[in-house]
Amino acid sequence: MSIFSSEKAIFLLGIMIGSFTSTAFYTNCFWLFGENERMLNKLKTDKQKVATIARKDVEVNLKKLEHAATNIKVQQLSNHQRLFCWVMTHQNNHQTKASTVRATWGRFCDTILFISDGPQDINFPIVHVDAPNGRSGLWHKVRAAFRLIHEKHANKFDWVLKADDDTFVNVNSLKQLLASYNPEHALFFGEPLIGHGSESEYMGGGSGYILSKETLKRFIRLLDDPRSDGQVGCDRNSATSGEDPLIARCLYMLNVTGVDGRDWTGMNRFSQHSGPTRGGGWIQEDFWYKRFQKYTSTMKNYNLGCCSSVYISYHYVQPPMMHQFQYLTFKVNPIDTSSVVRRA
Structure with a gap:
């Protein structure tokens, strides 16, 4: 085998390695981008869940306050009302x-x-x-x-x-x-x-x-x-x-x-x-x-x-x-x- 054949093989091997590396890199980038998007979507979903839970907590607390206010009013009506x-x-x-x-x-x-x-x-x-x-x-x-x-x-x-x-x-x-x-x-x-x-x-x-x-x-x-x-x-x-x-x-x-x-x-x-x-x-x-x-x-x-x-x-x-x-x-x-x- 001539020296040129060896250099050609090395060149081709480099191209193959470079292509594989580029493919892996871009694939990884796309995966990372996709993962980031999934994480962002998850964060949005979690945020919505947190907002929903918080809203429900607020609604529960408001109902508790309304119930407490009603009890106070009832108590006011019962106190000093004989x-x-x-x-x-x-x-x-x-x-x-x-x-x-x-x-x-x-x-x-x-x-x-x-x-x-x-x-x-x-x-x-x-x-x-x-x-x-x-x-x-x-x-x-x-x-x-x-x-x-x-x-x-x-x-x-x-x-x-x-x-x-x-x-x-x-x-x-x-x-x-x-x-x-x-x-x-x-x-x-x-x-x-x-x-x-x-x-x-x-x-x-x-x-x-x-x-x-x-x-x-x-x-x-x-x-x-x-x-x-x-x-x-x-x-x-x-x-x-x-x-x-x-x-x-x-x-x-x-x-x-x-x-x-x-x-x-x-x-x-x-x-x-x-x-x-x-x-x-x-x-x-x-x-x-x-x-x-x-x-x-x-x-x-x-x-x-x-x-x-x-x-x-x-x-x-x-x-x-x-x-x-x-x-x-x-x-x-x-x-x-x-x-x-x-x-x-």
Whole structure:
């Protein structure tokens, strides 16, 4: 073999080795590039998984926070929310109006008593008080009822509601209102009215009014004050039907704060009338209710626009209508009316 043949063989071998090396190099590069791409894709996938897990964790934590907030709200509603309801009635209404109150909204009170001039009944929570017959005995009944509750039931309540046997009360709505207040403060809730020969504000008795625990303590101390009514500045002994302005005058003498019972739109939560069932009476200029309104803005609407959507009470509600109010308040689930097309 000549030297040229050997050199040629070496040259060819070099080409082969170079080709193999280049092929291996590029193959390795392509593999590396592919591996990098796979790693990048894996990182993206892992990142998405991490984001998904994190999002789920956030959603779980949000749900936990919402659940905790709900528990706090429930706790707030349960704390300081023991509502003692006492209803003014008389013997002729025991089996009609009083029994209807007990069967409807009275079931939602933590404790309920019916204060009456009739005999006590072991099967019905009626307490007899001695008072003058008729409307002239109302102020006497109110004083006797609050004294009885303070002496016999002081550990059963944070708030005391006084209502009539033809008052319908949305107790849940009332408790939501009271949840923002402390019963250890001297507070007085109801529908603010003026009249009865005075421009002083008072809370209408027919729609019900509420005294905090502290307010009731102060009121009882005032009733027991040995000084004369003139010295005290509060009429504690007269026989009259105007019990609501009288108790308001006594409470304001004690630096009790009257809480505005209107909602955020200026409409009354407490109503001295039967609400939307009043009908066309709203447009009558001599409608008695207009004369006693402290806030005339509450009279700008009538019929379905008469009252708050978060109402608390109506007055002059007869037993059949009381059952209807109970059904509409607690059984009917209204639709979202924001999307309803209304005719002009």
